[in-house]
Amino acid sequence: MLxxxxxxxxxxxxxxxxxxxxxxxxxxxxxxxxxxxRNDPLEPLxxxxxxxxxxxxxxxxxxxxxxxxxxxxxPVRTGIGNVLDNLLVPRTTxxxxxxxRPNEAANSxxxxxxxxxxxxxxxxxxxxxxxxxxxxxxxxxxxxxxxGTSNGGPYLVLPILxxxxxxxxxxxxxxxxxxxxxxxxxxxxxxxxxxxxxxxQAMDAREQxxxxxxxxRAQSLDVYAALRSVYLQRxxxxxxxxxxPQVRRFFxxx
Amino acid sequence: MRVxxxxxxxxxxxxxxxxxxxxxxxxxxxxxxxxSRGAALKQVLDSDAPxxxxxxxxxxxxxxxxxxxxxxxxxxxRHWRTANEAEREEYLRLFEATLIRNLSARFxxxxxxxxxxxxxxxxxxxxxxxxxxxxxxxxxxxxxxxLVSFASGRPLIVDLVAEGTSLRITQRSEYGAVxxxxxxxxxxxxxxxxxxxxxxxQRELAQN
Numbered sequence: 001m002l003x004x005x006x007x008x009x010x011x012x013x014x015x016x017x018x019x020x021x022x023x024x025x026x027x028x029x030x031x032x033x034x035x036x037x038r039n040d041p042l043e044p045l046x047x048x049x050x051x052x053x054x055x056x057x058x059x060x061x062x063x064x065x066x067x068x069x070x071x072x073x074x075p076v077r078t079g080i081g082n083v084l085d086n087l088l089v090p091r092t093t094x095x096x097x098x099x100x101r102p103n104e105a106a107n108s109x110x111x112x113x114x115x116x117x118x119x120x121x122x123x124x125x126x127x128x129x130x131x132x133x134x135x136x137x138x139x140x141x142x143x144x145x146x147x148g149t150s151n152g153g154p155y156l157v158l159p160i161l162x163x164x165x166x167x168x169x170x171x172x173x174x175x176x177x178x179x180x181x182x183x184x185x186x187x188x189x190x191x192x193x194x195x196x197x198x199x200x201q202a203m204d205a206r207e208q209x210x211x212x213x214x215x216x217r218a219q220s221l222d223v224y225a226a227l228r229s230v231y232l233q234r235x236x237x238x239x240x241x242x243x244x245p246q247v248r249r250f251f252x253x254x
Numbered sequence: 255m256r257v258x259x260x261x262x263x264x265x266x267x268x269x270x271x272x273x274x275x276x277x278x279x280x281x282x283x284x285x286x287x288x289x290s291r292g293a294a295l296k297q298v299l300d301s302d303a304p305x306x307x308x309x310x311x312x313x314x315x316x317x318x319x320x321x322x323x324x325x326x327x328x329x330x331x332r333h334w335r336t337a338n339e340a341e342r343e344e345y346l347r348l349f350e351a352t353l354i355r356n357l358s359a360r361f362x363x364x365x366x367x368x369x370x371x372x373x374x375x376x377x378x379x380x381x382x383x384x385x386x387x388x389x390x391x392x393x394x395x396x397x398x399x400x401l402v403s404f405a406s407g408r409p410l411i412v413d414l415v416a417e418g419t420s421l422r423i424t425q426r427s428e429y430g431a432v433x434x435x436x437x438x439x440x441x442x443x444x445x446x447x448x449x450x451x452x453x454x455x456q457r458e459l460a461q462n
Contacts (some may be wrong), residue, residue, distance in 0.1 A: 033278035076382045122263065172373060218457075219356065221446045225431030229424040244397055244417070 039155055042229065044155040050224050053162055062213070067208035075250045079123040081204050082248055085134060086115045087197065091179045094187025095137035099145045107132055125247060133245035139175045140168035141239050148238040155228055163231035281374035282381035284402040287409040289371050290318040292386065299364045305458070309358040316357075321403065321410040322350050328412075329426045333433055333440055341440050348447040355454040362461045366391060369398075377401065381412065386425075 021043040024031035027046075038047060068076070089112040096105035109125040111134070126136060144150050144167065152165030170181040176182055181194070220226040237243050256416040297312045316322065327334050337345065348442045357364065368389040377383045381403035401413035414421040429443055436442020 034332065038427070038430075208394075220428055221443075221450060222428045222431040222435070225428045226424055229427035230419050232420045233423065234417075242418065246394075248395065 003079065039070045039151070039153070039232075040230075041154050041196070042156065045157065047224055049159055050227075052159060053157065054223075056160060061202075062210070065105070065203055065210060068203045069207050069210070077204070077207070078248045078250045080200060082119070082121040082125050084197070084201050084204055085125075085248075086112065086119070087181060088136060089115075090181075091175065092135060092137045094178045094180075095139060095142045096135075096137075097217060099137065104135065108135065118162075123132055128245075128247045134247065135245065136238070136243075139237070140165075140171035143167050143171055144235075144239040150239045152232075152235065155232065165232075165235070168235070175239040213241055266274060281376060282386075283380050284384050284404075284409055285371050287319075287402060288384040288386065288400050288411075291315060291411075292371075296367060296369065300366065301362065305361070308361060309354065309458075312357055312388045317350075319411055320353075321406070322346075322353065324403075324410070324412055327421055328422050330440075331426050331428055331430060332444075333430075339354070341444065344444055345440070345447075348444060352447060352451055352454065353429075354453060355458060357462060359454045359458040361458075363390070370410040380406070381428060387441070400428050404427050413454050444459070 020036075021041055023041075026032070035223055071179070072080070089108050093105045093108040093112070095103075096108060111132045113128065114127040114132070115122045115125060118124075125134070140152070144152065148165075152167035154166050155163045156166060156169055158169060160166050161172075181197075186192075197241050216226055261262075293316050295312065298308055298315065301308065303311070324348060326346055329349070336343070343348045363416050369386050370387045372387055374382050374384045378389050381401055384400045384402055386398050386400065388398050397417055401415065401416035401427060402409050403412045403424070404410075414424070432446050433440060
């Protein structure tokens with residue numbers, strides 16, 4: 001079982017050594033334009049990492065997310081999700097400040113205070129009821145705002161973490177550093193909590209993506225290309241803050 | 255500027271004789287269009303008619319409400335121009351069939367959907383973006399935005415945007431990748447579409 005997984009990165013490395021995707025010649029301007037629009041010069045390597053990620057998802061990640069859905073009742077999952085979202089708010093606040101949006105940062109700070117107290121450690125999203133809608137900002141978005149473009153450079157597929165760009169990959173360590181929870185507390189228990197938070201975050205995100213992911217895989221003629229397009233479009237929307245604030249529900253509305 | 259360039263005479267004649275009623279391409283008209291087509295679709299999806307009849311009626315609604323040819327051309331992009339007549343015809347046939355089977359293979363799941371139009375905004379020359387919220391039993395509501403174009407004189411859907419992801423842009427990138435990986439041949443795409451269609455046909459039989 002381990003061998004194909006070990007082979008994937010080795011295979012990928014070989015592909016990189018064999019060269020990146022070739023740029024179409026000057027004589028075919030339309031193909032060239034498409035090549036630069038796609039912005040995926042490392043496509044052969046990315047596809048290899050993607051194949052590895054798909055295997056990982058199929059064998060481990062999706063089944064775990066399904067188990068999470070089956071074992072933990074919906075209202076509990078919603079509460080957990082709200083706590084996780086609330087823990088992300090300080091990082092959002094910092095990024096909103098870095099993006100020069102003090103009013104939004106103040107809203108986020110208010111959200112965090114309200115949900116952490118009235119909302120009992122973030123379990124209940126009281127702030128949304130009061131009209132303070134959830135927003136999410138990360139350092140990748142901040143870099144895009146600073147650069148004045150949503151073009152994040154070459155598309156990258158990271159092992160386990162999945163779709164990214166050069167900009168968003170560069171931003172990852174900053175997001176860890178900008179998250180206050182990285183700096184609060186020490187010792188094994190705090191380390192355990194941090195790890196637990198990260199794992200639950202992954203389960204929560206994957207659980208919500210079960211249906212959409214299945215549909216995408218069933219419909220696509222090329223899942224890799226479809227996911228690349230979806231990721232880039234979503235990031236663009238996030239950067240422009242055109243995303244719809246999503247409030248989690250404890251029960252179905254009907 | 256553009257109106258000015260068209261010339262005064264043509265402009266006057268156009269305004270006086272051929273201009274459509276002022277309300278014909280407003281956000282309200284687009285919203286009403288999406289509302290009525292959605293209701294028609296929902297009626298078929300919720301009905302107990304036999305599978306083939308349901309599929310035919312869905313096909314009829316789609317052909318009338320969606321600019322299938324325009325979307326298909328957009329999705330094929332630059333390859334549309336290099337395709338020969340036979341390839342174009344086969345591509346259009348497969349594109350429409352896939353669109354319809356993608357729905358008919360999911361008739362079971364699509365039963366009992368609830369949808370509501372929430373707003374409509376003008377998107378420049380592209381048309382009007384009509385926002386709907388679709389609710390499925392046991393799942394979080396999904397926002398679907400329908401881009402309605404009036405370019406042909408009557409309202410036609412030209413794109414579907416699901417939670418910020420444009421279907422036609424995603425599909426173009428996908429189809430482009432299939433052609434590119436097939437050595438630049440449109441035949442490679444047609445083969446893949448044929449295979450997908452037969453998979454959908456099998457799923458339709460299994461699920462209904």
